[in-house]
Amino acid sequence: MTLSRLLTLCLFTLLPLTSLADDTTLSTLQQRWAEINYQVPARQRAEAFEKLAAQASTAVQAEPGSAELRIWHGIILSTWAGAKGGLGALGLVKDARRELERALEINPGALDGSAYTSLGSLYYQVPGWPVGFGDDEKAEQMLQQALMLNxxxxxxxxxxxxxxxxxxxxxxxxxxxxxxxxxxxxxxxxxxxxxxxxxxxxxxxxxxxxxx
Incomplete structure (x- = not known):
């Protein structure tokens, strides 16, 4: 067997494993987010989301080309911001916006357009200028795009x-x-x-x- 043939076989053997690992990580993040958001007492959510955000960040660093992981990192950051509250949360929502925009650059249709949904929700919930980047017109555009996809x-x-x-x-x-x-x-x-x-x-x- 030639070296190039061996490398090709190795590549196609590893690709499904990478995809499976990515799916498993994504599922873990989704399930933990839901548990924190809907089952953990409100006073404990900020700390729990902080830990989950660190896990999501590590996952993105391992798979920087995964739009799906970036979407969930953005969702976790924005939900953490909501749990934290106050002006101190503004940096988190800005980080979330950047992550979601990067996901759109990679694959706008990932997770049925969830990046559009999450960006749209940020645009109408975040204060507008000069405090934040809130924009109702952009929010509606994003949400309508999300509905076109899903x-x-x-x-x-x-x-x-x-x-x-x-x-x-x-x-x-x-x-x-x-x-x-x-x-x-x-x-x-x-x-x-x-x-x-x-x-x-x-x-x-x-x-x-x-x-x-």
């Missing part, structure tokens, strides 16, 4: 519904939230789905009160 997904519909209700567009918000509640279950994401559905039900009830 029209029936629970997350893009939930965050678009939240954005719309903050804009006092209650009828549109109700439609988006109802669609979020009707979204199909995601394999391996039971805790996250249950938590997001509860958030969607609570927000929909508030929106419907405003419509009555």
């Amino acid at each position: 029209p029936d997904g629970i997350d893009p519909n939930y965050f678009y519904g939240d954005f719309l209700q903050r804009q006092h567009r209650y009828r549109e918000a109700a439609g988006a939230l109802e669609k979020a509640l009707a979204a199909p279950e995601r394999a391996g994401r039971t805790v996250a789905d249950q938590g997001r559905r509860e958030e969607a039900r609570t927000l929909l009830a508030s929106v419907q009160e405003k419509l009555d």
Whole structure:
């Protein structure tokens, strides 16, 4: 067997293992994020997210070309910022934005466009200039792009519904939230789905009160 043939065989043997390791790490980050976000007491979340962010950073350093890992690093950073609160969290959301933008550069369709969903949610929740980079117009553009890639997904519909209700567009918000509640279950994401559905039900009830 020639050396080039041997190297080719080795390469194709290693590629599935790398992909499998990447998928396992991603699943671990997703599951731990859901546990912290929905099951850990609020006062303990910031510290837990800090530790998870360090794990995600290590994973990205090991696989810098993985858009999926960068998306989840960005999600964890932004959720950590929300748990931490205050102006001290602004640096974290800026780091999250950079990570999500890098994920879009690598693969805008990764995880059904989740980078668009997460960026959109940052743009409408972060304060605008001169404090932060918040921008409602950009937020809607990002969220609509996410829905083009994943029209029936629970997350893009939930965050678009939240954005719309903050804009006092209650009828549109109700439609988006109802669609979020009707979204199909995601394999391996039971805790996250249950938590997001509860958030969607609570927000929909508030929106419907405003419509009555």
